[in-house]
Amino acid sequence: MTRVRLTVAYDGTRFAGWQLQAPGMGRTVQGCLEEALARLCGEAARVHGAGRTDAGVHAVAQVAHVDVPEARAGLPWQRALNALLPDDVSVVDAAVVPPDFHARFDASGKIYQYTLWTRPGSILPWRRPYVWDVGRFSPLDVAAMDACAALFAGYHDFAAFQNAGSSVKTSTRLVHGVSRLPQANSDEMVWRFHAEGFLKQMVRNLMGALVEVGRGKAAPEDIRSVLTLGQRRHAPRTAPAGGLCLMAVEYGNAGRGHKRHLGQN
Amino acid sequence: MTRVRLTVAYDGTRFAGWQLQAPGMGRTVQGCLEEALARLCGEAARVHGAGRTDAGVHAVAQVAHVDVPEARAGLPWQRALNALLPDDVSVVDAAVVPPDFHARFDASGKIYQYTLWTRPGSILPWRRPYVWDVGRFSPLDVAAMDACAALFAGYHDFAAFQNAGSSVKTSTRLVHGVSRLPQANSDEMVWRFHAEGFLKQMVRNLMGALVEVGRGKAAPEDIRSVLTLGQRRHAPRTAPAGGLCLMAVEYGNAGRGHKRHLGQN
Known part of the structure; x- marks a missing residue:
């Protein structure tokens, strides 16, 4: 697996916050990212954010990391994700990082x-x-x-x-x-x-x-x-x-x- | 009648423009203002804007005038209108002006x-x-x-x-x-x-x-x-x-x- 760091902007207005909720409990930024990543990776992908933001809270530069299959590591992640994400989320930067980078614990x-x-x-x-x-x-x-x-x-x-x-x-x-x-x-x-x-x-x-x-x-x-x-x-x-x-x-x-x-x- | 000059801000995103359209042809800023004014005046009110803006175009300070019945001239127009207007229109100033003021021709x-x-x-x-x-x-x-x-x-x-x-x-x-x-x-x-x-x-x-x-x-x-x-x-x-x-x-x-x-x- 290759670890990718994502910097994400979002308009929190229509989100039930960053963190994944139980099905039917509202759309979340993490959920949108994981859905787009699963399509690009061909398998489920878990996104780890630097922190949770509440429903309605916005972000200019939330940071998260995700492990993607080696075979897909070369994808242009920013462009590929932005093509799949809804209008109220945008990946503003994506970079391959060392495998021990942790968006939350390293912050x-x-x-x-x-x-x-x-x-x-x-x-x-x-x-x-x-x-x-x-x-x-x-x-x-x-x-x-x-x-x-x-x-x-x-x-x-x-x-x-x-x-x-x-x-x-x-x-x-x-x-x-x-x-x-x-x-x-x-x-x-x-x-x-x-x-x-x-x-x-x-x-x-x-x-x-x-x-x-x-x-x-x-x-x-x-x-x-x-x-x-x-x-x-x-x-x-x-x-x-x-x-x-x-x-x-x-x-x-x-x-x-x-x-x-x-x-x- | 008393002439009132309104300075209006709006988010054009969900409007079919400034100018009143035929029924069913989309909501307009002029239409929203006339509806709110009619309720406050107790009679139909015609709003004259300084100019038309297209569907999707925004305004920080569009100017318009309207004639209101003498009996209502003392209303706090800005506050009263803002209480009735939808979230994407806001009256940022309201003032009684001379009866020959014309929002469009005087611009x-x-x-x-x-x-x-x-x-x-x-x-x-x-x-x-x-x-x-x-x-x-x-x-x-x-x-x-x-x-x-x-x-x-x-x-x-x-x-x-x-x-x-x-x-x-x-x-x-x-x-x-x-x-x-x-x-x-x-x-x-x-x-x-x-x-x-x-x-x-x-x-x-x-x-x-x-x-x-x-x-x-x-x-x-x-x-x-x-x-x-x-x-x-x-x-x-x-x-x-x-x-x-x-x-x-x-x-x-x-x-x-x-x-x-x-x-x-």
């Missing part, structure tokens, strides 16, 4: 972006599936949001920002930074979340907290207490899935190589 | 943008409805395209770039400029078309010519000949609708006031 970091629609009164129709419309709360207290975001950086137990249904051993994660991007246009506000790894719905929960702070419903100090207490029921609500997009998965220190991590999700 | 200029997807190999799924994917022709000869675009500026008879089905008196139009915008990202190339007015499918035909030149299938001089000969059958094909977006309608010299033009479309 050393992930970058997500969350986009808020902040213009009051109206939203541009085509932005609906890709933003959380908080225009009715404008203007948000940006300084308070920035102050709150700074609290998230570093090693913390993010138990309060993890949704039920997860089975991780520890809820401590190293967050490199949560920051507001320079404003591309005055209608939207984009937040960047960079960490070694994230818990289930952690980004959406952190974003929910930031918006509470922006609205003046909570102070950064309140969110600090939630983080310290570690209880989900004290935390603000989860931000909607559509505003979230997986931007990059990092491998190795330089983001190019790969090394095996021990249990890091 | 002194229009700005369109056309977006090309230029990255070879793959396209980001959510960009499909908003771009023309010319990635397979990359790299385009940008210098030749710029040279060709410069030919379009000024007063010209654009008969060769007008599609059938139009009933205008003259096909001469003043084009202020056709220019490539500074590249926002390396995957897309955005062209801006600014003119006093455009003929039917003129922007899409000019864009088709620019791409022919970018591919090396035609030289700028060939396009100059097409323009001079004035025959549509010599011109390159029409660019797809989805890449086109109406960005602004200008009124008066400062783009704020309004003056009556004589027959300018």
Whole structure:
């Protein structure tokens, strides 16, 4: 077998998330990829993603690996897969990698972006599936949001920002930074979340907290207490899935190589 | 009656264009607006747009006017309309204007943008409805395209770039400029078309010519000949609708006031 690394973009709107579901439980990105790969390989193919994204969450560069038969290794994978995949999934890169490369275990970091629609009164129709419309709360207290975001950086137990249904051993994660991007246009506000790894719905929960702070419903100090207490029921609500997009998965220190991590999700 | 000016954004993907069609011939933006207005006015309302956009063409700021009964003049039109309109249309501004304001006859200029997807190999799924994917022709000869675009500026008879089905008196139009915008990202190339007015499918035909030149299938001089000969059958094909977006309608010299033009479309 030959191992191929796939970098995949998708519009999460019409997907029940990345991960394969039981039959009848909705189409998934993994399912679409495995179906196309099975046709090209002439046999079943299992795709391993760097991480699961929820229903409605988008990706610019999700990473996955798959083992294909030696005899097919020379296929132009990107072009061949794109010819078979539905319109809302696109392979943006495909490369043969060493057989010990693992999309999930070798990942050393992930970058997500969350986009808020902040213009009051109206939203541009085509932005609906890709933003959380908080225009009715404008203007948000940006300084308070920035102050709150700074609290998230570093090693913390993010138990309060993890949704039920997860089975991780520890809820401590190293967050490199949560920051507001320079404003591309005055209608939207984009937040960047960079960490070694994230818990289930952690980004959406952190974003929910930031918006509470922006609205003046909570102070950064309140969110600090939630983080310290570690209880989900004290935390603000989860931000909607559509505003979230997986931007990059990092491998190795330089983001190019790969090394095996021990249990890091 | 009180005249209200509406500025409207829409995603053209699922519309048979701006203009009202015969029943059963597809939903239109004008139709959606008139339906919502009729409910708010308690009587039929006729919407006059600054110009028609084709099926699949989008708008960031189409302008229209409508006369509403005095008794309803005080309604918060933007909010009230947005509450009734479907997700792919949004009123971004509404204002009471003098009764002699006319969205179409007073328009002194229009700005369109056309977006090309230029990255070879793959396209980001959510960009499909908003771009023309010319990635397979990359790299385009940008210098030749710029040279060709410069030919379009000024007063010209654009008969060769007008599609059938139009009933205008003259096909001469003043084009202020056709220019490539500074590249926002390396995957897309955005062209801006600014003119006093455009003929039917003129922007899409000019864009088709620019791409022919970018591919090396035609030289700028060939396009100059097409323009001079004035025959549509010599011109390159029409660019797809989805890449086109109406960005602004200008009124008066400062783009704020309004003056009556004589027959300018």
